Amino acid sequence: MKPPEHKISLAEWIRLAQLRLHHAEVESPRESALLLAEHALALTRSRILADPGHPLSSHDLAILEELLERRLRHEPVAYILGRKGFRDHIFTVSSKVLIPRPETEELIDLISSYQLGPKSILDAGTGTGCLAICLSGMFPAAQVCGCDFSSEALQCARNNDPDRRVHWVESDWLACFRPSVFDLIVSNPPYLTRQEILQTDPQVRNYEPVLALDGGADGCEAFRRLIPQASKALAPGGILFLEGSPTVALSVLKLLSDWDFHSIEMHRDLSGKERFFTGRK
Template sequence: MTTLVQAWTGAQKRLKAAFIDSPAIDARLLLEAATGATRTDILTDPYRELTEDQEALLNTYLDKREKRMPVARILGRKGFWKLLLNLSEHVLIPRPETECLVDMVLKAYPEGESFSIADLGTGSGAILLSILSERPAAKGLGTDISEEALAVARDNAAHLGIASRAAFLRTSWGDGLHDATFDVVVSNPPYIRSDVIPTLDPEVKNHDPMLALDGGASGLEAFEALAPEIFRLLKPGGRTWLEIGFDQSEDVEKLMKSAGFEDVATYLDLSNLPRVVVGRKP
């Protein structure tokens, strides 16, 4: 029989041979999921033997990863902020870069403060639910054009115990919502230029929904729609945080200013790339 340490070593070798970027981490995550072992178990009980079923499941996972299916897709879940979110093929895998946006909103609103927030194009609900999980006095709405994505977001809200403070609506951005309704509007819209998509890693172009990636010929189509729409939805003095592509800050800032926003600025992510454009409605 194979032991935990043998399985981990063998899995790493397979993923390395398939030119996977982080073979050790991916091998460990798949081994933990296949066996129910923790990271500590692998270190402190390395000679524990896998059952035949566990070994077969690990091999199935490794087959998928070798074909460049992301670990989060294989397991159907992904850690984001302090949450573990369920995923489906209909939602984008939340990225660590997006946590910058969550962090900025939380810094702007102290813990006891009540405010209303809209997350336009919510997907799995990652941004909205991360903020609501830290701010118990806040309430929010997530919109998405995909009913399948909204089903994932609702499921995440329910299992995190936030469903009473998070509503979800199928609509395009803010269509049908009343003017001057929200204190905060956030969005991580599709912003990749259509011609760039074929050059993306297989993990992204083959496994993330095109609806969540494709920003049109300019990469700016979503922002052109969002800037005036967010301005309309915000209460006077309300603020917005938008995730952007690394080369879009100048264009998105222009769109925001044209829509009437003040205090428009771009903030960098942890890799020192432009990541979040902010603005305030006068």
């Protein structure tokens, strides 16, 4: 008689997956294993934790192992799952767009703190559309536009906007917009130096689109194009919000001054790093 087949439990698979991910030096091994299990088995986190003995079928294991192999190669969890949470939204993501970051959520909080009432808003280099879509909820009376030079990124943004609250435009930064048309412009442009890209985690440098990361030799190539164009596209009294890094901070502040912005400010993120830059026209 053939001995009964031993079925591995979900808790055991998570433990073993965590060990393999740890040995492969993958970021957040336990959280990665839990997210893969939630996705593969369509279970909530509370269900997984409440039923650790949940038996896995051979079909379950095949799906889990396929996802785990991708994560062991340092592919970002967001790309494996095809989605990423950002504030109170779940955004579709693909390898054609930068994965939304927690720091960019802080940019939304910064904009909110200014107590503005813009009638027209532009998110330049929109990617997933996360900033534009969140701002359309924050300012429901405003006309919100998101632009990107990548048609694939714009398709991702459109997929994230089923209610069509945002007008999506294919444009090389602000090249296609008329002067003095926006009250608020926001952008999270590429700002890593090429040396910094080489030092990022493998899940960033090997998977995320380099054009969304690469700010050139000094990290400022995008700012040198974006800030002059924003200076022209902002209406009098309009305000520009930018995300950057400590590496580019001084150069961005100088560019804002050179292009006649006033009330220029630098804002630190929650970790104390120079992260956000604002200026008014």
